[in-house]
Amino acid sequence: MLHSDHRSRRQFVQSLLQGAMAGTLAPSLASLLAAESAATSRQIPPVPGVLSVELRKRGKEASAPPVMEMAEWNASETAIIICDMWADHPCKLAAHRVGRMAPRMNEVISKARDRGVAIIHAPSGGIQLYEDTPYRKRIKEAKPAKPPVKIQGWCYLNPEKEAPLPVDDTVKRTDGPIRGCDDPFPTYQPNHDRHEHPALKIIGYDVISANGQEIYNFLEQEQRKNIVLMGVHTNMCVLGRPFGIRQLRYLNKNVVLCRDLTDALYDPRDKPYVSHTRGTEMIIEHIERYWCPSILGKDLTQVIPGSDNPTS
Known part of the structure; x- marks a missing residue:
């Protein structure tokens, strides 16, 4: 009936x-x-509920302290994109940190999903592993939408909008494309497992894609204007993918970085010769200064009390 x-x-x-x-x-x-x-036409039920998020921003001057600002987002207008949280990685220390982060990330996305936030899994290079799932079917069937600017295959560092990255991630210590790996003796593995990390559950109305146009179609159809990026690696894919921070800013989306659920690919043997943790923090500060604010994952797990009650 x-x-x-x-x-x-x-x-x-x-x-x-x-x-x-x-x-x-x-x-x-x-x-x-x-x-x-x-x-x-929306596939995910648009339910009431308002998230209260604390945005951390920075001025472009290096000495400028961070500025904290509160914002309210409708959960039904918010989406999370999980970038490249693979089951394995050629850099073993990077894979270890993903494994350490994944259970915390799953707790955040699970609670956000229950509040009405859309979840997009983007394990680049592993999408074909999910081709026969309803999560791929759902996003491929999203209504086509024309973006205001071209969606690029990769968004490189833009000197018109940002300074050079504060860490050197260009050094390779092994054959193959891997760089920035802090393993003592990196070994390139071209066929590593690109499934989503098993600690991250794909379920319900979730979708899977690494295609910028597919993701844009889905965001427009589901009327998701607030986009949270989490995952790896902060200085590479989180910024540069066709669904990454630079591209979403070009598309005029209200994008933020989840700063406690990300990690950089940086080797302390390279400039500026700081710890891996500090190198990641420096990349986050760069993003806050030139591209978008950051938030903490906990802001996505609860709504303002009473905001999720029926409106009539």
Whole structure:
């Protein structure tokens, strides 16, 4: 009965929209019906609930202290993108840190999902491993949307918008493309496991993609304007992927970095010769200075009391 009622409602809206296109309805009613039609195309139920997030920002001067600012986001307008949290990595210390982070990340996304936040898993290079799952089907069926700017295959450092990265991640100590690895003796493994880390559960209305256009389509369809990036690596894929921070800023999305659920690929044998932890912090500060604010994962796990009550 519920499916029949939903279908009838959609058919009624479509008939009214056709009337609006034919000029038989007032423009104000036509716009309302268009909004209703867009709402019915959403796959994830848009539930009430307001997240209170504390944004950390920085001025472009290196000596400028961080500035904290509170913001309120509707959970139903928020999405999390999990970048490259693979089951394994050619850099073994990097894989170890992912394994240490993954259970904490899963707790955050699990609670955020329960609040109505959309979850996008993006294990680049491993998407084909999920091709026959409903999580791929769901995002491939998202309504096509035209982005305001071209979605790039990779967004490189942009000297017009940012200074050079504060750490040197260009040094290679092994054959193959891996760089920034802090293993004592790095060994390149081209066929490492690119499944999502098993501690991260893919379930419910989650989707899987590393395609910038697919992800943009899904964000637009689900009306998700607040985007949280978490995962690895902060100085590389989190910034540069076609769904990463630079690209989302070019698309005018309200993007933030989850600073306690990320990690850099940096080797303390390279400039500026600081610990791995401090190197990651320096990349986070660079992002806060030039690209977007950062938040903590806990801000995504609860809503303002009472904001998730029925509105009528």
